[in-house]
Amino acid sequence: MNSRRILTFALTVLTVVMCAALCAAVLVQYHGGLRAREAAGSQLIPLFTPEAVGQKLLWIAPLFGCWLVLALIAGLTVGAPKSIRIPVQCTEHFIAALRARLTQIPADADREASRRRRVMLAAGAVIAVCAGWSGIWLLDRRNFPAWQETPLETVMERLPVNLLPALCAAFAVLFIAAELCHRSRRRETDILLAAVREQRPGRVSLPMKGVDEDERLWLMRGALLVLAVALIIDGITNGGLHDVFVKATNICTECIGLG
């Protein structure tokens, strides 16, 4: 590896670690202050004042500056890697195209396809359960009580506790199913390619079915365009435009995370 690349990488990691340490220090300070306030019943000392931020940034700013300069120089002279490779290309449409070339499909290939269907069905069922659970929770109005009674922060803290397990489970199942299906597709591709080569030796070139843009697509575009224009005109007349203007011309401190 190029020395500049190594140096940039090391400095990037160092900058990230320093930033993480800074964030952790702020969080510890916040929670310490919170406990102190609870104990003494006094006002919380502000975490961020121009002086406090200046002090916090004092020891990280030079490092960040160095990283920025080095990254710029390295970016201009070294350049990022240009090619991104993934190991094997074996998508469903490639398999479908291979199957279309064969007069008789090998039994092993059919077995792989049915195995894949079973895996996807099982994964789909688990994901549907997870999505159903999350959907029921999200659509239950009692989980979003009146903000005067339950602070928004409490609701937002409750949200990941209730949704994350289902979300993680769904994605974990999806990962496992994708891995199993990928392996199965590779096996099926190998079987089909061997069968195709047996029937027609030489390079496998697979023209796919021609799916040209048809008139229906243009009709759909036209209908959507009319709908969009109608919605915009209606929005302008019902005051939607003014709402956007008012919101955009006033600093929304909540939106930008100031508080």
Added chain:
Amino acid sequence: MAKMKEWWLAHRPTTRRLVQLYAALLQNAHLRGFVDGEIYKGKAKSVCVPGLNCYSCPAAVGACPLGSLQNAIAAQAERPAFYVVGTLLLFGLALGRVICGWLCPLGLIQELLHKVPTPKVRKNRFTRILSWLKYVILAVFVLIIPFWYSLQRYPVPAFCKYICPAGTLEGAVGLLSNEANADLFGMLGILFTRKFIILALILTACVFVYRAFCRFLCPLGAIYGLFARVALLGVRVDRLSCTGCGACVRSCPMDIMRVGDHECIHCGKCIDVCPEKAIELKAGRLTLKGPQIALTKRGENP
């Protein structure tokens, strides 16, 4: 001189990069805002820009479509969110995810960060699955939470408030960096700390993973992705010339299954990669960019 020319040829900005820079500048044309520390308050602010660009950024001259959508949902008890929905529909129909690849300022920042020469995480099956996360974020943070609180007439732009890195970077940091806004420091607390950590995580991830925010988290990209089939502008594959070799998918840094699907940002990298010259950037039936080598070859051997 020859070395310099060689360097320039290797590093000169592409047409897409120039368009990205120009679009970022156009959407943030009120540069004086950084000096004054105030946001732009002209009439143009009532128009949504196509990309994710915080309207509280001192330089922003338009409204963020995602922030506007959340606020329109929050105000739906008073009036339906027709204007913002219509604008998003128009953008999606005309440009689709071309906006992500060519016009989004946050996309440009992510791509520049990815140029920092460090080891990169390549796309794989897992990143492809993770790309569905943005639809969950769209449903929960952009639609459901603002909707529930709109019934109580309490506006909660949940994505802006808890996740949006554009708001923290362009809005909060942009405003706080000016001395005129020193009083805003008093407002900062745990919410800002959390959002700043999210911003730091996303920017760090972008150094190692190509367009990490776009691919896994951006709800605006998820919305535009829904228009993949109908969008007027985008890369199109000539199905009759395509041999299914997969060179386009392999060369693409996004999590696409095929060129032009809901993950494709229509950057056009695949156009020159295709050995059959079957890919073109088209606006309807008009070709905007075709394979250059094919044209030369055609010129040589008519």
